[in-house]
Amino acid sequence: MALCAFLSFLLMAVSADAATHKLRFVDLSGNPVKDVVVTHAFSGFITGGRTVTGTVNSDAEGRVELNHPCGASQGSCCTINGSVSYTISKSGFQTSLTNGSVGCGGGTLEFSVTVTDLPQLTSVSSANYKSPLAGEMITSAFGANLATTVECATLPLKTMLGGRSVIIKDAQGVEKSALMLFVSPIQINYVAPRDLNSGTATVKLIDEGGVAISIGFAEILRLSPGIFTADASGQGVPAAVIVRVKPGNVEITEPVAQFDEAQKKFVPIALDLGPESEIVVLTLFGTGWRGLNSPANVSVKIGGIDCPVEYAGSQPTLEGLDQINARLPRALIGKGDVEVEVKNENTTANIVQLKIR
Numbered sequence: 315m316a317l318c319a320f321l322s323f324l325l326m327a328v329s330a331d332a333a334t335h336k337l338r339f340v341d342l343s344g345n346p347v348k349d350v351v352v353t354h355a356f357s358g359f360i361t362g363g364r365t366v367t368g369t370v371n372s373d374a375e376g377r378v379e380l381n382h383p384c385g386a387s388q389g390s391c392c393t394i395n396g397s398v399s400y401t402i403s404k405s406g407f408q409t410s411l412t413n414g415s416v417g418c419g420g421g422t423l424e425f426s427v428t429v430t431d432l433p434q435l436t437s438v439s440s441a442n443y444k445s446p447l448a449g450e451m452i453t454s455a456f457g458a459n460l461a462t463t464v465e466c467a468t469l470p471l472k473t474m475l476g477g478r479s480v481i482i483k484d485a486q487g488v489e490k491s492a493l494m495l496f497v498s499p500i501q502i503n504y505v506a507p508r509d510l511n512s513g514t515a516t517v518k519l520i521d522e523g524g525v526a527i528s529i530g531f532a533e534i535l536r537l538s539p540g541i542f543t544a545d546a547s548g549q550g551v552p553a554a555v556i557v558r559v560k561p562g563n564v565e566i567t568e569p570v571a572q573f574d575e576a577q578k579k580f581v582p583i584a585l586d587l588g589p590e591s592e593i594v595v596l597t598l599f600g601t602g603w604r605g606l607n608s609p610a611n612v613s614v615k616i617g618g619i620d621c622p623v624e625y626a627g628s629q630p631t632l633e634g635l636d637q638i639n640a641r642l643p644r645a646l647i648g649k650g651d652v653e654v655e656v657k658n659e660n661t662t663a664n665i666v667q668l669k670i671r
Contacts, residue, residue, distance in 0.1 A: 333384070334422045335414070337402075339376040339429050342516075342526070346376030347429040350404045354380055358395025384418040392418035407431050410514050410531045428516055428531070433457055435530035437517050440503060441540030441600050442548035442664035446533035449510040451540075452495070452601040452634040454503050455480070457528045460519060461497040471495065471505065471633055477522045480504045484534060485513025493633055505634035510534045539603040539636075539663040541656065544571040544580035551582045552598055552654065552666040556642070559593040570596075570668060582669035587647055594642045595624060596654075596668075603636050603658045604628045611659045614640040616668065617652030626658070646670045 339347040350372040357365040360383055372378050382398050384391035398416040402409050410428040438445050440452040447453055465476040473479050475494035480502065483489045490507035497503075502519060512534050519528040542553040551571035558566045574581045587594050596616075606612065609626040621640040629635040638656060646652070649670040656663040 333382040333416055333419050335380045335400075335416045336422065336424045337372070337378045337380070337411075337427055338424070339372045339378075339409070339427050342428065342430055342518075342529070346372075346374065347404070347407075348372055348374055348376065350376070350378070350402060350407075350409070350427075350429060352378045352380065352400050352402055354398055354400040356383070356396065356398045360384075360391070360395055380416050382416040382418050402427065404429060408434055408529075408531070410516065430529050432526055432529040433459070435460075435502075435517055435519055435528040437530055437532045439538060439540040439602055441542045441602070444538075444540065444548070444664070446535045446538050447506055447510075447515075448535055448538040448602040448605055449506055449508045450601075450604055450628075450634050451506045451538065452503070453492075453506050454501060455517065455519070455530070456501055457519075457530075459499060460502055460528060461499055464498045465496070467493075467495050474522070478502065478527070479520050481518045481520060482507055482510065483516040483518070484511040485515060486511040512536060535661075536605040537603055537658050537661050539600060539656065539658045539661055541598055541600040541654075541663050541666050543664075543666060548664050550667060551580050552668075554596060554598045554666075556585060557595045557597060557639075558588065559595070561591050582651070582667055584669045584671040585642075586671045587642060587644060590644065596621070596640050596642055598638045598640070598654070598656065598666075599629060600636050600638070600656075600663060601634055603638075603663075606658060612638060613657045614638065615655045616640075616642070617646060617649040617670070619643060619645050619649075642670075 339350045341347055353369045355365055355367040370378050384395055401413045407429050435455050435457045437453050437455040440454040461476050461478050463476045467475055471493040473491040476497035478497050480492040481489055492504040495503040515532050515534045517530045517532050518526050520526050544551045544553050554570050556568050571580045572583050612623050612626040614621040614623055623640050625639040629637040651669050654666045
């Protein structure tokens with residue numbers, strides 16, 4: 315009897331206080347999209363330990379409603395039942411949201427999901443080829459038949475290049491134009507607009523007449539640091555220099571990488587930190603970290619040793635390019651091959667390598 319009473323207590327929550335997600339699917343013009351498939355799954359005590367799955371299609375208004383069978387007031391139910399997970403799909407289309415879950419807490423959440431059948435455009439950091447993106451990041455977008463020509467930008471940068479423009483619509487619905495760097499049939503490089511709101515953004519490539527050619531979706535964060543590398547792969551030796559400050563404030567700039575003909579790749583130069591009278595500063599170039607709240611929130615470790623950060627922010631001459639200056643402590647002498655780890659407010663950039671003599 316006690317078990318039956320407990321089950322009845324749990325099941326009363328289904329109609330009384332269920333958590334709900336409402337999804338509305340729309341195209342780029344805001345018109346509803348019918349027959350988007352939402353597949354959902356739920357497991358837990360209510361289902362006898364089984365996983366129950368089902369599908370529901372968006373209606374003529376583009377709407378789908380998903381419910382969790384536990385309410386906010388039924389804490390005991392929540393401890394023995396999982397969330398309702400769901401995935402979104404429509405054959406031949408891509409969506410700004412592909413999956414999610416309905417937790418057991420009460421309340422109603424609404425999500426607007428963009429659906430498009432335009433060719434896919436994938437945007438990543440030009441430094442390490444990863445996402446998410448950040449405002450004023452140097453970005454590479456990949457796809458097919460993106461342009462009919464190959465063109466590199468000249469200064470000052472413009473929002474149109476080779477008959478192509480990139481428009482980013484952020485999570486708050488604000489549209490901004492990117493500064494264009496390079497166009498080709500399979501790759502577009504651009505500088506993302508500043509002050510983008512965090513969340514899922516729509517990235518659209520358009521022609522001179524404003525007609526959309528390709529589209530993609532990207533997560534926007536305030537910070538998404540990436541370090542440029544000598545071979546432009548996002549791995550190996552950084553595209554960096556050291557600045558050696560000799561007595562009398564004499565500065566000498568030296569490379570940290572060289573191309574090895576035998577190996578056909580860039581390799582690190584063994585860096586000599588010199589006598590104690592010299593100061594050696596590593597200058598790293600990257601993108602995606604100028605949104606820092608404070609340079610004090612940046613840390614640089616080389617071979618596990620903390621290196622004092624003297625500057626972290628935008629590089630003053632090139633759009634979208636960021637810079638970090640870190641002093642190399644003499645404790646690094648003799649370390650040989652070392653990894654460089656940069657953290658911007660606990661967000662780690664791609665790991666790069668140096669050699670210290």
